[in-house]
Amino acid sequence: MKKWKYLTMTAVVGSALMLGACGSNGESSEQTENPTTGTENSGSETPQQETAKLSGTANGDGSSTVAPIMDALVELYAGEQPDVKVSSGVSGTGGGFEKFSAGETDFSNASRPIKEEEAAALDKAGIEYTEFKIAYDGLTVVVNPENTWATDLTVDQLKQIWIEDGTTKKWSDIDPSWPAEEIAFYAPGTDSGTYDYFDEVILEGAELVSNAELSEDDNTLVMGVSGNKNAIGFFGYAYYLENQDKLTAVTVDGVAPNNETIESGEYTPLSRPLFVYAKNSALKENPAFYDFMKFTLENSGDMAEAVGYVRLPDEIYAEGLATLEGLK
Known part of the structure; x- marks a missing residue:
């Protein structure tokens, strides 16, 4: 599920980050004069400023929507800490929380907030955790480029299209001026946080059309x-951006x-934050x-920006870092 197209962009961002780190951790080859001895010293001779090298493992699982961000982070981090092996699987938000509560993972990627029953399962297992927001997403409804009639839908029309009513739906059922052709549905699987979010804000608990093809793989x-x-479908904004040459995003x-x-919330009700949930004991015990x-x-x-999502305000990242520091 790696987004190689956007990981190429990540390499550019990563190079900038590494260059910045090089300038701040004393690994630059630039020579500077020692003001006491008058001799020239390399920045690499100040080991107290170098990034500490670590070893160990960390593993996570969860949302396919969060996966492009996490894949990019794992790849970039491997360049900074090659002896730390981080893995991040994709079994959907719900599947990730199941593994998290079973004690199989250190972190869980989620495209929606944790549910009460998932929190209860973690509590029963004695697992304390912390929620961190990492980006914004806009759940994107898409149609085929040859579809020139259903490119601007209302929330009510989305309900009419996607909620099961016992009929075989045609586009003309939504608007008589549209083609009398049967609608083909493509949606994330029921373990997906994207499915859950769509269920909450569009279906409002009603049943999704029974003839939809469901898949945890957004591709x-x-x-x-x-x-x-x-056809009509929905998934995270980054997957639309990567494929916008063969899809039309519905307004x-x-x-x-x-x-x-997405950042302003004007794209409502389909704008949402993305999360990583971290196990507190792992944060304390595993440097x-x-x-x-x-x-x-x-x-x-x-x-987030490199793979096609939307960054959070800087203060939210700062709050997350302060919360993390308090868990050390």
Whole structure:
């Protein structure tokens, strides 16, 4: 599920970050004069300023929506701490929380807030955790580029399209002027936080159309919609950006998803934050995991933009770092 197209962009961001780190940790080859001895010293001779090298492991799982950000962070972190092995799987937000409460992971990526029953399972397992926000996403509804009629939908029309009513739905059922062609549906799987979020704000607990093709792999959804003139689907904003040459993003109540409307909340009700949940005991007992989470909060804004999401305000990252520091 790696987004190689956007990881190329990540490499550019990573180079800038590494160059910045080089200037601040004394690893630059630039020569400076010692004011006491008058001799020239390399910045690399100030080991107290160098980044401490760590070793160890950390593992996580969860949201496919968060995966492009986390994949980029894991790859970039490996360049800074090559002896720390971080893995991050993709089983959906719900699947990730199941592994988290079973004690199988140190962190859980989520495209929605944790549910009461998931929090209860963690409490029962004696696992304390902390929620960190890392980016904004705009859940994006997409249609095939040949669909020229359903490019601007209202929330009410989305409900009419996606809620199961026992009929075989045609576009003409939504608007008589639209084609009398059967709608093909593509949606994230039920373990996905994207599915849960859509259920909350659009379905409002009603049943999703029964003939939808469900998949935890958003690339499968992209292929389905791009290959069928009468298809409609939804997934995270980054997946739309990567595939915008073969998809059309639907405006919702006249508002298109983009960085500005997602960050401002104007793209409502489909704008949402993305999260990482970290196990408190792992943060305290595993210096490598603590360092990775610190790295995540320091760099997730850049990585969010690199892979196609929207960075949070700087103060939210600062609050997260302060919270993390208090858990050390």
